[in-house]
Amino acid sequence: MTAGAKNMAEKGRVVALCGGVGGAKLAFGLARILGDRLTVVVNTGDDFEHLGLHISPDLDTVLYTLSGLANRELGWGRGDESWNFMSVLEDIGAETWFRLGDRDLALHVERTRQLRAGVPLTQIIGSFANSFGIRAEILPMSDGKVRTTVMTPEGMLPFQRYFVERRCAPMVREIAFDGAGKAEPTAQVRAALRDPHLQAIIICPSNPFLSIDPILAVPGMRQLIEDAGVPVVAVSPIIGGKAVKGPTDKIMAELGVAATNRAIADHYRGLISGLVIDAGDAGERGALDGPTHVTATLMSSDDDRERLARETLGFAEKLAAALRAVEAVST
Template identity: 70%
Template sequence: MKASAKDGIDLQSGKGRVVALCGGVGGAKLAFGLSRVIGSDLTVVVNTGDDFEHLGLLISPDLDTVLYTLGGIANKELGWGRADESWNFMEALRHLGGEAWFQLGDRDLALHVERTHQLRSGRSLTDFMRTAAERHGIASKILPMSDDPVRTMVATSAGMLPFQRYFVEQRCAPEVNGIVFDGAAAALPSTEVLAALQAPDLRGIIICPSNPFLSIDPILAVPGIRKLLDAAQVPVVAVSPIIGGVAVKGPTVKIMDELGVPATSRAIAQHYGGLLHGLVIDEVDAAEGAEIGGRIHVTPTLMKSDEDRERLAREVLGFVDMIAADLQPRAKAVG
């Protein structure tokens, strides 16, 4: 990591804008906490590698999870979709023998239909999400990583599979041999993403506890984004998705094992390479801190309640501010 000391943490909130890189459920929980704490000062840059077309509709699973979570209407039991959902559409689709492997709730369906209509009318995904966030009363910005199509493809023992086929239809059963982000080389970050990462009042950049391989790597694969993070003069802090050798949700550990990567926070730090100024790990993994090196903040990272999400958000922001205090003298000396 970029910095090397380990200190106590001051939880006094600083000022300025924060950018969070985020995938679906796990990352959205921290994004919710950050949104509760800093509101309009938060910009969430969301993975769109999971996006796909299904039943003629343009689906953005991670964007929708973040939207529903920050809007306070997410289905917390399922971990995806809307609360108070009904499934009449899916029942009718099954009756007709249609592709029912990807669940679309009746209320959720409205978002997909309207997004498809708007995008095919020439509107950008970024602009559509701006309106959707406003309609859901969300003060924070929710930005797709790019308005250009990037599609996560998983090389498996069953062949090359689009991510949703691997994740939902196949239930992550095939062994993973590699991951490819189709279209990433030709994609561009939106003007809004570039502006957020280069804001003069940027306070810090937070990598949420999302799957590094499937949720964060697609964002970093968009040309220009990783370069901006690497050159950032503000703290770049990640929250490890690993707690005691397991992931709270999703196939993170399975994929790490199949790719020959240990299921540890140390491996997460190594995966991000020199990108980070600091890493937040769970107290269960406190002993790993010395092995990881660099700046480590140890705190409970399991978010079971909204209060947990907000508490962790405050701790991460405090960690960012503490690191920023050390970075400022170095930045001034270079300038």
């Protein structure tokens, strides 16, 4: 462990902004190092109602990943899953495009029951995380209803219809976050970003447009991050002009944005202090305006996840040290 990462692990708190599969991998590495000093603020723009149940795909992916229950092959759902429920749905002609495993179903049923009883989503997720033995704090970005929708040549599609049912096939013309204007950060999210022991904010390598933008669309969220007074480090989801997982590069092309690390840096301009990029993209470093850390960002194993988390924390600590030096000179 680098000295910077060790300092953060032993003394400070870290907040990570996270979506699903890719982001959850880095969150896993951060959790290994930081334990209960980590808070993960998770996108809920993907949440939707299905078969009468409230589904929270990104939150559940983070819960399963950090607890070690995730399906390593698929990247989502549980690893010890069976599919009897889906089989019966198929037999009776019901919708089966969004697959809910038998064990996974328990979370959706219990979450829906508690939400209908008036329990906030934040409290429900905290209870689930505790039951799974997760030491890190897992927080929905808001308890308000925010729903990502995608404008396509066929009209507006709810995110899961676009992402799962249509497998990202329709062209993306615009992305909207319905309800974001009425949502707000929870008291827990505010407390995490205002914690006097906070040392860094990490933007995980989740899809900037579909996973991180919904978080930033919640009124007051961006300001909380800017006012935190700590380094904000983003890990790029792009390697060699392509997304490691998911439709990030496809969406960027359809929105007229080049699938480059510079485009990622530009997307987060004014918010981040530095960007972590893959070693294979080291040649792009000169085109980036701000501080950049080059390393292997592909996370194929748990050790990869922890190594990248350690390097990201070390980079954040270097940025923090540089900031302290500038402040010392100015005073």
